Amino acid sequence: MKKIAAVILTKNEEKNIKDVIENVLNCVDEVIVIDSGSNDATAFLAENNGARVLYREWDEDFSAQRNFVLDKTDADYILYIDADERMSTELIKSVKNVVTKCDVKQYSFMRQIEAFGFEYKHGIFAPDEVTRLFPRTEVKWEHKVHERPVCHLPKQKLSGTLMHYTYDSWQQWLNKAGQYTSIWAEDSFNKGKRVGKSAALTHGFYGFIRAYFLQLGFLDGWAGLYSSLQHFFYTLLKYWKLYELQQKNK
Structure with missing residues (x-):
C-alpha cells in the first residue's frame, strides 16, 4: 500500500x-x-500529538512553504490541509480508498466554509472545489x-466534504486581509503589474457586484451582505497598495 503524508x-x-x-x-x-515561527504552544502540541514539526522561516511566500516539504518525506502522496480545516468521515474514506488503488492522479473535493459563525452557501465564501x-x-x-x-495529471473529484472553520472575528479577518493584500501588491508590482486610482476603485466595486449579485451572496442575508462588503474592501485594498508601490518607486 502506498504511503500518504498530511502537510499542515x-x-x-x-x-x-x-x-x-x-x-x-x-x-x-x-x-x-x-x-x-509560532510563539505559542503549536509546535509542542503538534509533536505531542504525533506530528513531525519542521521549521521554515516565513518569507511571505505561501507556495514556498508548501513546496518546502516535498523532499522532506518519502511518502508517495501528499495531502495538504490547513489547521482550521476538518475532513468529513466520507472524505476520509474516499482518501483511503484512492490511495489503496494507487491511481496516479490528482484529487479534489468540495470545501464548505464557515465564517463568523455562519455556514455560507453563496457569495465569496460559497462552497468551492479544492485540489489538495x-x-x-x-x-x-x-x-x-x-x-x-x-x-x-488527470484530476478526480472525491466524495465527502472539507469543512473550513475560518474567521471567527473581524479583527482576525482584518489582520489576514492586511497581510495577504501586502504580499499580493508587492508580488504583482515585481511582476510588472500596474494600476491607476480609478482602476483600483473599479476592481473594488466589481468585487462587490460579483460576490453579492453574480455569486448570489444576497441569498445569505446579512451574512452575504457583509461578506460582499469585505470583498469590496479587500479587492480595493490590494489594488490601492499596488498603486502606492508605483508612486513610491517612480
Whole structure:
C-alpha cells in the first residue's frame, strides 16, 4: 500500500493543531507540520500529538512553504490541509480508498466554509472545489499568496466534504486581509503589474457586484451582505497598495 503524508502550515495555531492532527490521522501515515515561527504552544502540541514539526522561516511566500516539504518525506502522496480545516468521515474514506488503488492522479473535493459563525452557501465564501491530494513528485505550488498547485495529471473529484472553520472575528479577518493584500501588491508590482486610482476603485466595486449579485451572496442575508462588503474592501485594498508601490518607486 502506498504511503500518504498530511502537510499542515502553521503560525500560532495552538487552538486548532490537536484537532486537525487527530482528524487527518484517520487516513494518513504521517503528519508533517511546517511551522513559520509560532510563539505559542503549536509546535509542542503538534509533536505531542504525533506530528513531525519542521521549521521554515516565513518569507511571505505561501507556495514556498508548501513546496518546502516535498523532499522532506518519502511518502508517495501528499495531502495538504490547513489547521482550521476538518475532513468529513466520507472524505476520509474516499482518501483511503484512492490511495489503496494507487491511481496516479490528482484529487479534489468540495470545501464548505464557515465564517463568523455562519455556514455560507453563496457569495465569496460559497462552497468551492479544492485540489489538495497529489502524488508527491508530481506537484509544485506557485504564487506567493492565493497559491495554486501545478500538476499535469488527470484530476478526480472525491466524495465527502472539507469543512473550513475560518474567521471567527473581524479583527482576525482584518489582520489576514492586511497581510495577504501586502504580499499580493508587492508580488504583482515585481511582476510588472500596474494600476491607476480609478482602476483600483473599479476592481473594488466589481468585487462587490460579483460576490453579492453574480455569486448570489444576497441569498445569505446579512451574512452575504457583509461578506460582499469585505470583498469590496479587500479587492480595493490590494489594488490601492499596488498603486502606492508605483508612486513610491517612480
